[in-house]
Amino acid sequence: MIKTLCVGIPLFLIFVTSCTKPEQPLNKFSDTVLVKIADFQDRRKADSLYKYFKSENALYRREAVLAFASVQDTAFADELGYILLNDANTAVRQAAAYALGQTGTPACAAALTMAIDREKDSVVVKEILEAYGKATPKWSLQVTPENSFGWEGLAWSYYRAALKGRIDSTYSKQASELLQKGHTEPTRLAAANYFARGTKGFDAYEAILIQAARYDLSSDVRMAAAWALKKIKTDSSRVTLERLVKSDADYRIRVNAVRGLQSFPFNKTKETLKYALNDKQINVAVTASEVIDEVLTPESASEFRSLVKTISNHRLQGNIYKAILRVSPVKEVIAEIESKVKSADNPYAKAAFITALQSSVGGADFVHQQLLQADTPVVKSAAASALVAMNHHKDFKPALRKHFSELYVQAIQTGDAAVIGIVAAALADSTLGYKSVIKDFSFLYEAKKKLSLPKDIEALQPLEAAIAYVEGRKVSAPVKNEFNHPIDWKLVKSIPKDQRAIIKTSKGDITLRLLVEDAPGSVANFVALARAHYFNKKFFHRVVSNFVIQAGCNRGDGGGSEDYSIRSEFSPVRYRTGSVGMASAGKDTEGTQWFITHSPTPHLDGRYTIFAEVESGMDIVHIIEVGDLILDVQLPDSRNL
Template sequence: MQKLFFLSFVFLLSCSVGKSPNKFSDAGIVKIYDLKDRRATDSLLIFLRSENVSYRREAALAFASVQDSLASLSLGTALLEDPDNEVKRNAAFSLGQTGGTQAVNALIPAIEISDRNVLSEVLEALGKTIQKEDIKILTDFNSKDTLIEEGQARGFYQLSLRRKADSTVTIKASEYLDSKKSFQTRLAAANYFARSQKLEGENFNERLINAAQMDVHPEVRMASISGFRHIEVTKALPVINKISISDKDFRVRISAIRACQNFPLMETQDIVFKGLEDPDEMVRVAASEVIRSKIEKPLNRLSPSISSANNTRVKANLYAALLKSESPEGFVQEIIDNYQTASPYYKANLLSALGEAQGANQAKAFEFLSQELLNDKNEKVITTSAADAIVSINRNFMKQASAQGGWTVYPPLSASPTTMDPTLFIGVYKKAIAKGDEAVSGIIAGALMNKDLHYKEQLTDITFLKEAKAKLSLPKDLESLQPLENAIAYLEGREKPAPLKNKFNHPIDWETVKTINSDQKIEIKTSKGTIVLKLLIEDSPGSAINFVELVKRNYYDGKFFHRVVPNFVIQTGCNRGDGYGGEDYSIRSEFSLRKYNTGSVGMASAGKDTEGTQWFITHSPTPHLDGRYTIFAETISGMEIVHKIEVGDKIIEARLKD
């Protein structure tokens, strides 16, 4: 018996010793993913015709990231003729990602395919690609299977993102809100209403209101209430009020507060100001953002709310609302006084508030903002916030000047607390750009090409912009180079340049990829607690190994969460701390069939193939990111910490977990 046990143990050991931690022990799969990373369409097409079904599957999926229309004909052939259903499904996804006439021509006949997984993907891909004249193909399709119905609902959602939906789509989407439908079907239908720009009629009102209040899943409730802008105010506000107070999930309450942005603040102020008292900080932040964005007239309850606010982001937003609506004397100085002892991110928020200054307050705010913009000792987040705020004052100043009889070029004046002059902005802009900060250069370049600011009439010498551009390079400075190129072209009277693109510059280290377990965990210790991620090395090897390499270098230790959008994302990984930072390389976008759900971890980017060091975690499902931002990990524990993270919280340590 002991001998039998020993032999069994040896057999099991021999089976496990040679086992690879992930699928990249296969040289063919490595080759396919490397060709995808290099965007090598011709070579990938060879694998799409391989006798090895695994290679055909991987090649078909690879084109979802490559997105080359030259592959559409071959992908269409794979969709309609390949004997393997997984190849078909991957081909359908890639055609949806690529778009174009050839993609549509392959997807339309594919609705005859019987496999439910393939057909579900085909229906969603049709929503990404068809034009209005073909919408009936999607709406008339009779989905008799839950999975297929989910694909059709996601197809409707994709039409809403593309502004292609019509009333027939709306009617069908409203039917899919029914509680008897699957969770994924209801979620897609709710997001259809959340993302649609303008819907006609009222035949969906009752279903949408019912879903917002009664659906068992908070994800459906929050998406449904985001669609309330399509409902008449007298019907919408009582429901919004009820949900904003009573729903147990703070994310739903955030969505209810945000729904108030679609109506005048004078009608929603009771709801929104009540939101400032919510026990959850992110709800209070959302309420303050709505007040700031919607305020037009003075409100007596605003000043007391500032005094009682104990969250710095809330307080700064309320200061901004006050300056925007009343321009009371003394409040600019109060903000400046608070600024002196504030933390860097609170300082940044206060500077942003000063950007809302109106009338007589603009000169004093401009003077202080200019001082902080040109102060070399300030943190980057303060510098960029000052630049943004000055541009905001610039826009407001010119708007007021136009309202008072048109824009006029005034003679140069010296800055003083009570005098404003358009040429003052040019002087500060030139000084700021001369300092060479790439983010500031990009922000100011964006202002200089704003037609409403009339810089084309004022700036005859743009040498300072060309000198700033010469200091920047790809791939690191893409976000600043593009607006600089656009501004120079605009000021010289040329056509807008083509978008800049990063060349392939950071090959994947495949030998290291092969050593990473398919369920590798990463532990992120933050100032609020610990979050554990599971890497998706087999879905997104380039992004995952980039993350691993940065973790091994302790790159993320000490980095701030510089961006937190309530019930959307927390974002980190910026070496500047303001969202404009990164290293001098970029990696490729990697798109898979995986969807953005609660706790998905994605790579931040400035467009396709511009990813680097910044990443984010989602608070809730965010389907508008699907197929647009790489998902390279999932949160497996610590979502309660994710929900608590605020701007300015810090990563203490990030480590690979055994």
């Protein structure tokens, strides 16, 4: 017989009940105050957020302060500076420093400068230094860090300022020292990126950069150092890059090394580029074809015309054909490419060959015909881009403007949003001279009637610029999306903190960990679309070697969206290998498109929302090509994994 207590409850039930932990909240938004703060951020209610600056709860203060990294209301720089100087909580001060850097005004830089000498916590000092690099009009601090956190902050400060051209080369000596052994990997990475994407004129530090590119223990540092070597146009740098192309085990370093070879004479790099065309990693081969497109010389046209016929990948073929046509615009080559366009079954292959024709104005009528006849957006947009690119060809004569203007008018009259945006950008370019050729611009106003916000913002921006130009006025105000899609908080609260998403592709599975606590609106948007099977049968429409793979476009060409937009959500989370971000046409224009990074991309930090990270499947990310398919996106119950 089961023993019972006097109240009649079985003893084993008492034991089980007492040992069962209470159910934990799925994520931090079980706290209604945190929901209010995040909702004020989403609605850009700066005054409402400010009220929490004086909350007794340090967590609420931190979240409210951090919200200004996304709101970026310059009127609150002084208040954020006061928090940075006076708040007793380290995490709150760190958040204030980050928000000031994101807001980025001279007043923010002044507040950060004032805080540097007073701040005692090394983690906050690191954040202050990096934020200063973002905000300062000109880098001018006198600071000697006391520990590795300080050196790391200084390195990132140099890099952030260099990205905006706000630091001069006198700081390159110290940056070169930060790139060497003895400093942490994040410090070396920042210093390498300072040289790769920021400053110029650092030939004196070639030996240090070569050492880093070849021997640094971090492949991320080697990547950035290899990228920097393209700015030092010496035989030593070229030989180093060629050696990396042929020997480095990390394909991403090979990609950067191939890109670097674009800076050197083609007669010295040709054999290495041909070698890279045969790299088994498709991103390396594609990069080689892109470089050849830029640097091929007339003397080698015949050789590469024979070579292109031995290649089967349409992206490689398209780039090499484009290069050949650029240096040898003979009718036979044009006819060869047109034949490839006609026989291509894959729309992405057709688009690649149409793009090749932009290297000759002689292919304009054929390209225009493809635009009008195309039944897939990717072909239409490729044709429109090719027609616009022809304006910049050396054989484009002023007499051709009238004929091209007729082609452009017909292109815009198709009503295709992406085509409208592409062509309108050309018409808005005063250097191209179409204002003096076209007599009736009513077609622009008719095109505008067919577009709407937020869906067509990428087309409306250049179209409004074109209309303003022909009317002889400045654009009155930038086209921007109004707030029209508040966060679904019921959905957010149902998403576990460790929610996974499995992207099943034609190449294999990629598993993401969604960051609902850092980007609730973006995660809720992704989850809602995934549950509605929105991503199924959509293509990876953009792949940039050693940068990103991108998907989520309903057109398949990058020009598609839906009738809503969501807010940008910026947090201190950094873009690393496998970060998942929201694509956008500017702040607060995100919708359905997202991307995954191949490697660290710090120039995207604080500019594009990060809402997930790849947990497994980076091997698949690295082999995704343009035109690969998403079969399904699954959302397993992470609590049962």
